[in-house]
Amino acid sequence: MWTPPRSLLATDTLAGIGVFTISIAFCIGAAALDLGSLARMQEGFFPLMTGGIGALLGIALVISGLLSTPDRVIRPALRPLLFIGAAFVVFSLLIDRAGLIAAIIACGTISALANPKTRLTEALLLSAGLALGIWLLFVQLLDMPITVIAGL
Structure with missing residues (x-):
């Protein structure tokens, strides 16, 4: 063989x-x-x-x-792969239905939780800051027609 x-x-x-x-x-x-x-x-x-x-x-x-000198092939970490993949899916499902803010918060929180050491409060605070920054940049500064919160 x-x-x-x-x-x-x-x-x-x-x-x-x-x-x-x-x-x-x-x-x-x-x-x-x-x-x-x-x-x-x-x-x-x-x-x-x-x-x-x-x-x-x-x-x-x-x-x-x-x-290079060959190294040992390591098994890929499945948790980050699954969490990041899930974040993409959740963002694409929420952006039209719930709006920009909810999609970014959900996507950022799920992505941050790919690291098992990240606490939920850290992930939520990071995602809220990310959502605020993206809202400021794309909606306020660039004046892009994006639904910020669905229904409003």
């Missing part, structure tokens, strides 16, 4: 492959959109550039992993 060399199983190598794969998916998705030009960028320009930069960083990580 074939076993891959340890350098292919290094954490940097595996992370680089993951970053490269996700970045190429961004580029493929952006190919269906209009790119525009540097002077008049369209909706596909930013995802394409982000995907291209991510792909280059992924290649750099793979090269770094292949050239």
Whole structure:
């Protein structure tokens, strides 16, 4: 049975492959959109550039992993993965139904609780400050038409 060399199983190598794969998916998705030009960028320009930069960083990580002394591959921490994923889902479900403030507070609290050392009061205070800052920036300063609190 074939076993891959340890350098292919290094954490940097595996992370680089993951970053490269996700970045190429961004580029493929952006190919269906209009790119525009540097002077008049369209909706596909930013995802394409982000995907291209991510792909280059992924290649750099793979090269770094292949050239470095191989380390032991550690099992990924599931709690942060699940909590951050849940925060994205909760934000996308709440932003239209409950408004910006509730979505940010819920998303920030769930994200902060990905660290088992974070207390609920800390997470809520952090999320409230984040919601206030985002409200000031996007609603007050940039005057963006965002529903702050649903029903108002």
